[in-house]
Structures are given as C-alpha cells and as structure tokens.
Amino acid sequence: MGKLTGKAVVAQGGGPTAVINQSLVGAVLEARKYDCIENVYGALHGVSGIVKEDFLDLAQATSQNLELVARTPSSAMFSTRDKPDAEYCSRIFTVLKAHNVRYFYYMGGNDSADTCRIVSENAQAAGYEMRVVHIPKTIDNDLLVTDHCPGYGSAGLFVANAFAGINLDNRSLPGVYIGVVMGRNAGFLTAAGIFGKKYPDDGPHLIYLPEKAFDIDKFLGDVDRTYKQYGRCVIAVSEGISNAAGEAIITTLTKSDEKDAHGNVQLSGTGALGDALGDTIKKQLKIKRVRSDTFGYLQRSMLGTVSCVDAREAREAGEKAVQFSLSEGVDGSVAIRRIGDYAVDYILTPLATVARNAKPMPDAFIDVANSTVTDAFRKYARPLIGDMAGYGRVAAPVVKKLLNL
Amino acid sequence: MGKLTGKAVVAQGGGPTAVINQSLVGAVLEARKYDCIENVYGALHGVSGIVKEDFLDLAQATSQNLELVARTPSSAMFSTRDKPDAEYCSRIFTVLKAHNVRYFYYMGGNDSADTCRIVSENAQAAGYEMRVVHIPKTIDNDLLVTDHCPGYGSAGLFVANAFAGINLDNRSLPGVYIGVVMGRNAGFLTAAGIFGKKYPDDGPHLIYLPEKAFDIDKFLGDVDRTYKQYGRCVIAVSEGISNAAGEAIITTLTKSDEKDAHGNVQLSGTGALGDALGDTIKKQLKIKRVRSDTFGYLQRSMLGTVSCVDAREAREAGEKAVQFSLSEGVDGSVAIRRIGDYAVDYILTPLATVARNAKPMPDAFIDVANSTVTDAFRKYARPLIGDMAGYGRVAAPVVKKLLNL
Secondary structure (H helix, E strand, C coil), X not given: CCCCCEEEEEEECCCCCCCHHHHHHHHHHHHCCCCXXXXXXXXXXXXXXXXXXXXXXXXXXXXXXXXXHHCCCCCCCCCCCCCCCHHHXXXXXXXXXXXXXXXXXXXXXXXXXXXXXXXXHHHHHCCCCCEXXXXXXXXXXXXXXXXXXXXHHHHHHHHHHHHHHHHHHHHHCCCEEEEEECCCCCCHHHHHHHHHCCCCCCCCCEEECCCCCCCHHHHHHHHHHHHHHHCCEEEEEECCCECCCCCEHHHHHCCHHHHHHHCCCCCCCCCHHHHHHHHHHXXXXXXXXXXXXXXXXXXXXXXXXXXXXXXXXXXXXXXXHHHHHHHCCXXXXXXXXXXXXXXXXXXXXXXXXXXXCCCCCCHHHEECCCCEECHHHHHHHXXXXXXXXXXXXXXXXXXXXXXXX | CCCCCEXXXXXXXXXXXXXXXXHHHHHHHHHCCCCCEEEEEEECCHHHHHHCCCEEEHHHCCHHHHHXXXXXXXXXXXXXXXXXXXXXXHHHHHHHHHCCEEEEEEEECHHXXXXXXXXXXXXXXXXXXXXXXXXXXXXXXXCCCCCCCCCXXXXXXXXXXXXXXXXXXXXXXXXEEEEEECCCCCCHHHHHHHHHCCCCCCCCCEEECCCCCCCHHHHHHHHHHHHHHHCCEXXXXXXXXXXXXXXXXXXXXXXHHHHHHHCCCCCCCCCHHHHHHHXXXXXXXXXXXXEEEECCCHHHHCCCCCCHHHHHHHHHHHHHHHHHHHHCCCCEEEEEEEEECCEEEEEEECHHHCCCCCCCCCHHHEECCCXXXXXXXXXXXXXXXXXXXXXCCCCCCECCCCXXX
C-alpha cells in the first residue's frame, strides 16, 4: 500500500471533556513523525472552522506547548454544536481538498462519527483519496462498538469524588441530598456515583438512570424507606430521567410557568430538576433538611480531576488514529477493546458502526428493584475512573456514660 | 505552672471542610503524647454529643487509622447545627466535669468560639480548672484575628479549579456562564474564582460579593459589555449577594410563589439564584446560551480537592491547640499569623476576640467599579489554595486561507 502524501487536519466537536486534548496532542505528535504527512493543521471550532478555513499550523507548535495543552481540560481547538448535513459535509470536503488534506482526524461523539462518514463518502465519490478517522470522546460513554469512551473515566472520577465527599458531608449533618448528574439518554456517568460508596451504609443509597422509567411514587417510597433506615439519604439522579411515557421529569415536575425559562430541551446549566425533586420530598415526606446540587459543567471540565487511565487511553486513541490511517487503508473510528482485567487494545471499526446511534447502559448494570447499579457495573467501570484518594472512618470504642442525663 | 491532669475532649461543629479532620487528628495525636492527658475522647456530633455523653475513646484508635481519617473530608466525628445558649453551655460543662475533662478542644467557626467562651466562663465561675481551646475552621474565611482560616484554602482550590475549567469550557463553546459560590456574608470563597483566570481575556470576567450591594442594572450592564467585548462572559456570584436595602437577591429575583419552596434562609442546596440570574440575562440582554451552576456542597467536601498548604496548617492548628493548652495557662483560640511570603506561625488569642463576630472581605480586596477583585486579594489568597494543575493554550500561527469562501 502506497502512503498518501498530503496534509493532516485535526478538529474537535461536541461537548468538551477533561482529556480530549490528550487525543488532540496524541494525534498531532504522532502525525508530525511521518514524512508523508506534510503538515498538521488544527481547525478552530471543529467543522465550522474547516468550512471557514480557520486553521492553526500545528507543525509550528513546540512539543512543550503541546504537552501542556494535553494536560488542559476542554477542547483546546474549541468546539462547535454545528451538526453538518450533506451539503455542509460537501463544503468540508471542498476545503480539505483545496488544502490537499489527505488525513482528517475528528474527535467527537456519534454525530461527529456521522460527519466523518459523510465526508468519507464525499471523498470516495470524488475519487479523492483521503483517510478519515474518528477519535471517540464523550463523558456519556454511549458510543457503540468501543468498550468505553475517552472522557468518561475523568467525568466518572468527578462524580465518584463528589458523591464520596457528599456522603461524608451528609453523614456529618444528616438529611436528604440529591445530586443531579449529566446524561440525557445514558446513565453511565450517574452510575459512577456508586464509587462514592465505601461502607455498607454509605450513599449514594439510590441511583436513577434515564434507561429506566422514573416513577415518582416509587422514588418517594425509596427515599422514605432509606431515610427511615439510615436517618439520611443520598440520591444520584441523571438529568435525563423520564417517565414511562417518555416525558422528561424536569418538565413534568416544574410548574408550567417555568417551562419557558428552563426550556424543554435544556437539562444542564439549571438547577430546576434537583430543586423540583427536593421540593416534592419536602412536601410529600415532610423531611425538613433536603438539599440538591446540580453538578453541571464542572463534571466535564474541572481542572485537576483527571483519571490517569482515561488520560492515557485518550492519548493512545489519538496516536492510534494516525497509525491506523497510515496502516489500514480504510476509514474508520478508533475503538477500545478490553482484553484483560485491566488492559486494552485498539481497533479500527467502520464509521457506519459508530455513527448516529448511541448505546444505553445494559440491563445487567442496572438494579431496578433497589434503585441502584449492579456489581457487574462496578467491575466494568472501576478501572476506568483511575485512582481515588484514600479515606476512612474513625475506628475507636464507645466510652461508657457516667451521667446518662 | 503545674500541669493539669485529666481527660481531653475533642469535638467538631458547624459546616464540614475538606481538612477539618487534619485538625482533629493533629489535636488527638499531640494530646496522646502527654502523661497529664489521661485519655482523649471524641464527642460525636459536636456539643450535642457532649451533653449526651456520646464519646469515642480515641486513645484506642491506631495512628494508621487516624492518619487515614486526617485525609478524609468532612467532620469524622460528625457535626451539629446546635447553637448552645447559656443553659446548654452549663450542661456541656457539667458533663465535662463529671468525666474529669481538663482539656477541651473545639473545632468550628465563630459560634463555636462563643460556645468555648461560655464554657470557659462556666468553668471559671465554678472554680474548676480546665483549658478550653478553639480551633478555627471555616470555608468562609471570615473569622477575626487569624490571617485566614483552615478549610478556606481547600474550598478556594475547588472554586479556582472549577472556574479554570469552566473558563476553558466557555471559551470552547461560548455563552454566558454563572457559577454560584457559597458565602452568605463573606466573599472570600467566591473571590478565589479569580485564580481560574490565567490569560487576560479569561474568565471569571465578573465577580459579585456579598460585601457590596448588588445592583441588577449594573450587573446587566457589566454582562452586556463583557459579552460584546469577548463574545462570552463567565461570572462568579456569592450566594449571599443582596441589594442596597440588604434584601437577598435570591428572594428579590425569584417569583413570590417560589419563596416558600426555596425559603428565605436557605441559600445552598438549591439552584434558584443562578437560574433567576440566568433568566434575567436571557430576557433582558437577549443572549441565547446562558448557563448557571450552583457549586453547592461539593465545595466543602469533594474528595481529592485539598490544598496542601491548607491541610498542613489545619494539622498544625490542631497540634498547636494542645501545645498552647499545656504551655499558656489561659483559654483561647488558635490564630494563624502571616510572618513571611509565604510563612506562618500560630498564636493563642482570647476567645472573646473571635467569638460571635465575623470578618468581611476588606475593601482593599474588592474592585467595585470593575466587578472583580484586586491584586491585593490575589497576593493574599494565592498561597492558601496551594498547587493548581498547569494548563495552557495552543501556541501556533494561523494558516493562510486559500479559498476565502
């Protein structure tokens, strides 16, 4: 197979993650090693920067600078919410061709994979040889084929650390606490809250995921039972929970006059769901101390909360994209395969197998009856979130009372 | 001065911090060294555990266990919101005396210092010799006398890391972002958001503190100007901001029918203020992408977000409490003195100088005109939050456009 000679373009799409720049830098540093790759351009704001020819010349970034960027959360080349249709994709192709781009590496979720797929088809239809490789990233962990997605582990570590701390806080000053976690259709991130639970009576005691219909009566029963058992209750809730009819709970619980303000679509960047659930508990169960936090954007971009495993794999996914583009002779998406406990390797899967569709949490990971997750989920997700700080309870005997007032 | 012989009691009050157990363990391990301290009891749930004689025998905790506890966020002996009056304090004294407690170490804020003051007076009035030492802690950093409070640095690191990540996220996907930070009367914690700002155009662009009257028109003008200048705007807001009449903005902005649900007092554990400010920006400035997060309880208890400086000083404050109780012959509160750039030592200040009253941010730290904080604040607070992860922008030249479509 002859090596294609031309430029490479790297770009980032969708919501940022804490390690998406590891993939960027992995691809850039790897691409800079090969003579057939004449230059590496970084498109600003993803596909939108490509159609505007907004490129940075990444061959002229120092390796020191790139290593610093790799450790920086959020998309360093900036992102876009543009979802290219066929016409948009053909404009992308036109620009790439004009710059003699022969290697296109695009970091993103299933929409980005679909963009790759259409651009790849455009190139083939035009008889223009170009390798298009999608590099997976999403904190939702909902891409098909891959065992898990770069970006998930670090967001999962945030959620795990958050619930570990919240559980200790709630134990110190008891009450009901609701933590609302990102995840419109997939509950993987919310489920990571389980790693905040160390001792049997620790929270989160209850976990609600978008994969299973949310029933407000079961919810109130769960909270009531837990509160009576432990004198407190810590709850992890996906922002995307919906009822059996598929209606988002954020819209069914908030008053109609608030709907415009909070919108039917916007789930993040508002405390509405947590507040509404908290209000319902206060009113129905007459529990006084009820608090809710919506973890919001901190989950995907907080400085300093990075899973070492996630960072390493994100880096490797970027490197492998370049290696596959040179060795395989076909377009595709980089996917992680779990080959040990815990070890991975990487494969190139056809773009169509990843594009558009998403993967929910499998039933085997969800314990519906007890409103929590299973040990199978723990086994699956534990390696991904990396190291958590050690912590523990005081182990000391009780002192005999003298006064018994 | 003869050494008092008897037991010691340690207890924790008020809101937890990430390093309050460093103070606990500092005091316990130090107290266990001295023959005149016959045992160290830990009261469960602060003063409320004392009056119920709910003590653990901390002489029988291993040093390995205590070191693990020291690294654990949130009050390991549990906390209480009880604010003892004179009668309650006399019950505390009765129990301490019954157990021959001669050393009482109480971690907390200004209310806890006041409890110490009254208990100390009770003991003196009864002619019962006992050393009462208050160990400062608060994420609000609002205690008098001390240069700063253990607990503040770690919460400040959380807020700094949060805004550093949020700024990068907001730069990647521009819009208006509001982060609501804990702080009812003191703005130190919100102000720590400034350490999320590295480059001149970084956010947080605007910072609003409870020390200065919040004017909604100035706020909207600030946001409008910033958004026009940078195409985005990151805002840090204290939960306790109030207008010139002293009314909390959370109550003036939220609709009257929501007041019961959100309450007039409860500022944390609800997304109401951020949502209301966001809605106002959307309506008045017609900006589409407006998001708000309320950082909530994560700020004070998130696992893994600890300032190394804060942890060390919290530990030392606990140790010094015991040393002062043996060497000084008077009761008091441990206070940190800044003696270098950056170095500290510790003094014992009379309980009455710390009790009840709180310290706001000094005017020299607040830049009212520009809705931000001053370099004097940066100089003051930077050493306290410890190390932040390094991060940076891509440094590479722009590529010349070929098509200019």
